[in-house]
Each structure stands twice: as structure tokens, then as C-alpha cells.
Amino acid sequence: xxxxATIQAEINERKKTARRVLRQLNKLSGVxxxxxxxxxxxxxxxxGERDLVVPAVVNPARRAECEADIYVALNTYFAHRFTxxxxxxxxxxxxxxxxxxxxxxxxxxxxxxxxxxxxxxECVIIVGILQAIFRFPLICAATGPDARRILANIKYxxxxxxxxxEDYPEVxxxxxxxxxxxxxxxxxxxxxARTWLKWSDDHVIFPVVAGSKASASVxxxxxxxxxxxxxxxxxxxxxxxxxxxxxxxxxxxxxxxxDKRDLIVEQDLGGRGxxxxxxxxxxxxxxxxxxxxxxxYTDPKRKPSWNGKRxxxxxxxxxxxxxWDEYILKRQxxxxxxxxxDGREANxxxxxxxxxxxxxxxxxxxxxxxxxxxxxGSPIEVSALQxxxxxxxxxxxxxxxxxxxxxxxxxxxxxKSGITASLVRNRLSLTPRNVAPVNTIxxxxxxxxxxxxxxxxxxxxxxxxxxIVIDYGVAEVHNAEEVGVExxxxxxxxxxxxxxxxxxxxxxxxxxxxxxxxLIDSGYCDAAVFAFVREAGKPFRAxxxxxxxxxxxxxxxxxxxxxxxxxxxxxxxxxQSNGQWLVGMxxxxxxxxxxxxxxxxxLSDDGLPRDGSLTLFGKEQREHxxxxxxxxxxxxxxEMVKGKGVKRYWKLMSRNNHWFDATWGCxxxxxxxxxxxxxxxxxxAQSAGTWFKSRRK
Numbered sequence: 001x002x003x004x005a006t007i008q009a010e011i012n013e014r015k016k017t018a019r020r021v022l023r024q025l026n027k028l029s030g031v032x033x034x035x036x037x038x039x040x041x042x043x044x045x046x047x048g049e050r051d052l053v054v055p056a057v058v059n060p061a062r063r064a065e066c067e068a069d070i071y072v073a074l075n076t077y078f079a080h081r082f083t084x085x086x087x088x089x090x091x092x093x094x095x096x097x098x099x100x101x102x103x104x105x106x107x108x109x110x111x112x113x114x115x116x117x118x119x120x121x122e123c124v125i126i127v128g129i130l131q132a133i134f135r136f137p138l139i140c141a142a143t144g145p146d147a148r149r150i151l152a153n154i155k156y157x158x159x160x161x162x163x164x165x166e167d168y169p170e171v172x173x174x175x176x177x178x179x180x181x182x183x184x185x186x187x188x189x190x191x192x193a194r195t196w197l198k199w200s201d202d203h204v205i206f207p208v209v210a211g212s213k214a215s216a217s218v219x220x221x222x223x224x225x226x227x228x229x230x231x232x233x234x235x236x237x238x239x240x241x242x243x244x245x246x247x248x249x250x251x252x253x254x255x256x257x258x259d260k261r262d263l264i265v266e267q268d269l270g271g272r273g274x275x276x277x278x279x280x281x282x283x284x285x286x287x288x289x290x291x292x293x294x295x296x297y298t299d300p301k302r303k304p305s306w307n308g309k310r311x312x313x314x315x316x317x318x319x320x321x322x323x324w325d326e327y328i329l330k331r332q333x334x335x336x337x338x339x340x341x342d343g344r345e346a347n348x349x350x351x352x353x354x355x356x357x358x359x360x361x362x363x364x365x366x367x368x369x370x371x372x373x374x375x376x377g378s379p380i381e382v383s384a385l386q387x388x389x390x391x392x393x394x395x396x397x398x399x400x401x402x403x404x405x406x407x408x409x410x411x412x413x414x415x416k417s418g419i420t421a422s423l424v425r426n427r428l429s430l431t432p433r434n435v436a437p438v439n440t441i442x443x444x445x446x447x448x449x450x451x452x453x454x455x456x457x458x459x460x461x462x463x464x465x466x467x468i469v470i471d472y473g474v475a476e477v478h479n480a481e482e483v484g485v486e487x488x489x490x491x492x493x494x495x496x497x498x499x500x501x502x503x504x505x506x507x508x509x510x511x512x513x514x515x516x517x518x519l520i521d522s523g524y525c526d527a528a529v530f531a532f533v534r535e536a537g538k539p540f541r542a543x544x545x546x547x548x549x550x551x552x553x554x555x556x557x558x559x560x561x562x563x564x565x566x567x568x569x570x571x572x573x574x575x576q577s578n579g580q581w582l583v584g585m586x587x588x589x590x591x592x593x594x595x596x597x598x599x600x601x602x603l604s605d606d607g608l609p610r611d612g613s614l615t616l617f618g619k620e621q622r623e624h625x626x627x628x629x630x631x632x633x634x635x636x637x638x639e640m641v642k643g644k645g646v647k648r649y650w651k652l653m654s655r656n657n658h659w660f661d662a663t664w665g666c667x668x669x670x671x672x673x674x675x676x677x678x679x680x681x682x683x684x685a686q687s688a689g690t691w692f693k694s695r696r697k
Contacts, residue, residue, distance in 0.1 A: 106280075107309075137242060158172055159176060174195050182200060203221070228268045252294070288408065314385075357385075429617060452480065465611060493532045519542075545586075588636075590665070594631075626659075630659035
């Protein structure tokens with residue numbers, strides 16, 4: 001057996017040697033054996049399958065036109081993404097990306113949610129790669145998955161966009177030929193030369209093809225939560241960095257995360273460019289809270305080199321905000337009760353008052369509203385302004401200010417009074433309008449003068465500074481341009497006086513109750529106010545509020561009574577050079593005093609009005625919507641300032657604050673009439689009233 005095995009092994013070895021010698025002879029003679037022929041044939045077939053022939057450009061004229069104008073390119077190749085006219089805000093984003101790509105530098109832009117900032121960035125990057133505006137854009141987002149989603153959207157356009165394939169076949173055809181199998185790129189060739197195409201989740205390297213401006217260009221992505229230093233591919237470094245929403249809500253709420261990401265942006269991303277080469281950085285964001293990363297980079301005072309810009313969806317508020325307040329209440333109430341889940345009652349209200357509700361308003365994107373039809377055939381929305389207020393009604397003003405206005409509310413470390421419009425309009429006295437309680441010790445009024453409207457308020461005061469706003473309204477100023485502002489205001493004041501004389505206020509018994517003191521703001525048009533006071537006499541007095549702030553002198557309390565001056569508690573009366581008396585008031589003090597009255601519980605334990613409380617007439621909160629907005633249009637803020645202690649200031653939340661001025665003016669007038677907190681003040685009121693009656697006109 002051993003000899004047989006040895007013989008067989010020797011035979012096999014000789015066969016191998018014979019085959020090797022035969023192959024060598026065939027090679028020398030140019031003859032190929034069967035296996036080699038099969039192998040080479042298969043390799044040739046596979047090579048032919050991998051080797052691509054790039055087709056010609058389908059529409060050279062269209063390609064040239066798109067390369068000459070970025071907006072033509074965006075509208076042509078990405079019509080499925082962009083609809084309607086290009087707004088100023090969207091153009092600013094496109095122009096900022098292109099400008100920085102060409103010339104380097106930094107740009108930060110805060111845009112409303114849903115305004116398409118990420119889509120704009122994706123499409124501009126695609127056009128920039130095709131036209132060689134940049135060679136290596138690096139995409140950074142809050143997290144790795146966020147960044148990879150942006151890259152995936154870009155890849156999808158290269159893979160599926162038919163117009164890009166027609167106009168840029170040298171770039172798109174090798175990508176489309178992969179048919180979704182990225183591993184096919186390893187051996188892909190064009191005209192026999194490897195394309196070196198790379199098509200992975202976190203980076204792509206574009207195919208090397210003769211005549212392609214995008215040959216070997218790179219797009220990579222990274223999350224802010226991962227390592228960014230040292231990003232380069234095939235000796236290429238980024239020349240453009242897109243920072244898209246660099247922080248999520250958790251990071252925006254953390255000072256540690258904010259500081260860490262600030263270092264990443266300024267140091268890690270700031271040094272990614274090649275030595276001696278320009279690098280551009282563009283940050284697109286939405287400000288989620290005060291003092292977050294987005295707030296820093298869009299604030300020119302904190303980060304001046306980033307040229308921060310902040311865009312709003314609602315650029316200018318409508319003049320008749322009280323109508324929108326009623327719209328919001330209708331929409332919320334009907335949805336809460338389940339009687340009108342689609343908000344058609346509010347929609348009808350808007351249709352009936354649209355001209356007035358739209359007046360003075362401006363939106364950044366007039367095309368942004370929902371046109372879909374409901375079951376009854378009516379559109380969900382008919383304007384972008386309505387879209388804004390639907391968001392406010394459904395999601396709240398804080399969400400709208402944060403997500404769509406890039407103006408989130410102040411940080412929680414600021415101490416605020418806590419007053420709200422809802423709280424104010426719920427302070428109902430159940431007293432009929434224009435009716436003063438029988439035990440009223442003073443009835444005061446204040447008129448806030450404006451060019452087109454004079455807002456007034458009337459308040460009845462009882463012992464212990466218990467107040468009820470029994471009336472407020474607007475006296476219109478007509479034809480100011482034709483007859484002059486002074487004459488128009490003077491006419492409006494006369495009309496207000498005549499109406500009150502003809503239909504005076506009454507007490508609970510129906511007896512007439514005249515106003516004891518009417519203060520008129522002289523800050524806007526003092527000539528008309530002094531002329532009216534001289535003409536009308538008692539109980540009218542010109543007044544002016546003094547408060548610390550830009551362009552305003554702080555109130556200075558006189559130390560003692562002087563000739564021609566009467567000094568009170570946070571007010572004084574001084575004789576002017578025109579012979580008229582002017583009541584000066586500490587505006588900051590009386591604003592605070594007024595809000596304190598509105599924050600005091602209206603009823604005591606025994607069910608009686610509480611000392612120091614201020615309430616409103618009537619029993620229906622709906623009619624006080626506009627008034628409550630005015631009264632809360634300013635809020636006093638207390639802020640801890642390092643090295644300086646507590647800083648107190650009044651912050652204007654809305655320009656419609658006129659009834660607030662009228663209300664705190666009534667409070668100051670009450671003090672002049674002797675109304676005081678805590679205890680009976682009737683005697684003081686009578687003495688003060690007697691003094692006013694004795695004054696000369």
C-alpha cells in the first residue's frame with residue numbers, strides 16, 4: 001500500500017509539472033489555455049460593465065443660464081423645494097452663503113422655524129459643488145445624526161434629480177450608476193480610468209471625470225457632540241463650514257454645553273482650513289432661549305465678527321391688536337368647548353374685520369399660510385398674518401416669540417412681577433360700566449395724548465385705596481394733517497369734555513357723580529393741552545410723567561415746598577413760565593403702584609373688596625381683552641448685575657401701552673386727591689379736593 005501511494009503521488013507531481021510546462025510554452029507561443037481564457041473573458045466582461053461612458057449635456061443653454069444666476073439655478077433644479085417668490089429674508093440667507101463661500105469670513109443668521117434655512121443651505125451647497133464655488137464644504141449640526149440627515153438630503157438630489165443628471169452628467173451619471181450600492185464605486189471607471197468615487201454616510205468624494213469642475217470635491221458632516229479636529233480627506237481640508245442648528249434644546253439650556261460648543265466653533269472649526277487659504281463659516285440657527293449659543297452669535301455686540309442677523313416672521317404688529325385678541329379668544333374658546341374645532345367662528349370674524357386687523361402689520365413671508373380646504377370647502381387660512389396669530393392662539397405667545405420671532409422671553413434668573421393680561425381681565429368687580437360705588441371718595445381720570453388717538457381711563461376710589469376702573473376708551477383725533485395736530489387734539493379734548501358733561505357718571509343710586517380730577521398728558525403736544533386746561537378750568541390739569549430711561553429724565557422729588565410749587569408723595573405741582581400749573585409724576589413709582597394694585601387679591605376673606613386692590617367694571621372678561629394687553633404692555637424687571645447689585649427697569653413688551661399710562665395716571669391723581677393705602681382717607685381726599693377747587697385756573 002505504501003509503494004502504491006508513493007507511486008500515485010509521484011504521478012500527480014509529474015502532471016502538475018507537465019501542466020506548468022505547457023502553460024509556459026503556451027505563453028511563449030501566445031496560446032492561452034481554456035481556464036485562462038474563461039477568467040480573462042469574465043474579467044473583461046466585468047470591466048466593461050464597470051466602465052462608464054458619460055452622456056453629453058442635454059441642455060447646455062439651461063446650464064449656462066443657471067450658472068449665471070443662483071436664483072435661476074435654485075428655481076430650475078429645486079422647484080419641488082422652493083415655491084413662491086423669494087423673500088428678502090431667504091435672499092439674505094442665499095447671498096450670505098455665497099458671499100462667504102467666495103470671500104471667506106463668518107456669518108450668523110437666526111431665521112424662523114420652517115422658513116427653509118436648511119433646505120436653502122443644502123441646495124446652495126449642491127450648486128456650489130457643481131460650479132466649483134467651494135471644494136470641501138463641512139456640515140456641522142447639533143448631533144451626528146442631524147448632520148448625516150443633511151448630507152443624506154444632498155446625496156438624494158444627486159441620485160434622483162433628473163435635471164441635474166441632464167445638465168451635469170459628468171458628476172451625476174457615475175453616482176446614479178451605483179444604483180444605491182455604494183460598494184460598486186470601488187472599481188468604477190470612466191473611459192477606462194477609475195473615478196475614485198466615495199459614497200458613504202458621513203462623507204462623499206465626487207467622481208474624478210475629465211471636464212468635471214466637481215472632480216474629487218468632498219462633502220463631509222460632523223456632529224457638534226463628536227470630534228471635529230483633524231477633518232480632512234485625501235489631503236483636502238474644508239474651505240466652507242455650514243453650522244446648522246448647532247444646539248438642541250438640552251444644549252441650549254446648559255451653560256456648560258454652550259461654552260463647550262462656543263470653543264468648538266471658534267477654535268476647532270475656526271482652524272480647519274488649509275494654511276494660507278481662506279475659510280468661510282456660516283451659522284444658521286433659531287434662538288431657543290436668551291444667552292444661548294445662537295443668541296451669542298447673532299448679537300453683533302457679543303460676536304461682532306459674525307455679522308449677526310435676526311429675522312422674524314411677524315415684522316410689524318397690526319395697529320388693532322385688540323381685534324386679534326378677540327380673534328384668539330374666539331378660536332381658543334370654540335376649541336375648548338368643542339363647538340368649532342376648526343376655528344371657523346374666528347375665521348369668520350377675521351373675514352368681517354380683515355381690513356382693520358391687517359392695518360399696520362407686515363410679515364416677512366406673505367406666502368406662508370395653509371391653503372388646504374376643510375370639509376366645508378373653506379381654506380384653513382387666508383393670509384400669513386392669520387397664520388401667525390393661529391400659532392399664537394394654539395401654541396402660545398412664548399412659543400411664537402421663540403420659534404418664529406427669534407425673541408424668546410427673558411431668562412428665568414430675572415425677577416418679574418408675574419402680571420399677565422389674563423390675570424388683569426379676570427379682576428371683575430361686577431359693577432356696571434360708568435357707575436361709581438356710593439362710598440366713592442374720589443373719581444379720577446387720565447387722558448394719554450396721541451396724534452391719532454387719545455386714550456382715557458376713569459377710576460372710582462374708595463377708602464383704603466380700593467379702586468374700580470369704571471370706564472376707559474378712545475377719543476379719536478380727526479384731520480390732524482389738515483387742521484394741524486394742536487387744533488385736532490384741542491378739538492378731541494373739547495368733545496371728550498362735552499360728552500362727559502352731557503352724560504356724567506353716576507353712583508349706584510343713579511345720582512350724577514362728577515370727576516374730581518382729570519390729568520392730561522402734556523408730553524406729546526403741550527401747547528394744545530395747556531390751551532385746553534386754560535379754557536376748561538377745573539377739574540382738568542396738565543401733567544407729565546418722569547421716569548428713568550433712554551431720552552427721559554428721572555423723577556426728582558423736591559425736598560421742600562417752594563414758591564410756585566406744591567410737593568406730594570412722588571408727585572409735585574409747579575407753576576410754568578406760561579402761567580399754567582403742571583403736575584409732575586414719578587412714572588416708575590406709579591407704574592409699580594398700579595401693578596401692585598392689580599396683583600392684590602380683589603376680595604378679602606369676608607368677601608368684601610380688599611384694601612389696595614384695583615378691579616375692572618362689568619362681569620364679562622371678554623370686553624377687557626384689549627385693555628388688559630395695554631396694562632401689561634410694560635413690566636418691571638429686577639436683574640442682578642455683577643458688581644452693581646440689583647438693577648430695576650421697566651421693559652416695554654408692546655407699543656400699545658396707552659391705557660396703562662392712563663391707568664397709572666389715575667393712580668397718581670388719586671394720591672393727589674388724598675387717597676391712601678391702609679386706613680380711611682376720606683378727610684384727606686376732601687382737603688385735597690378743596691385745595692384743588694381753590695386754585696386759580
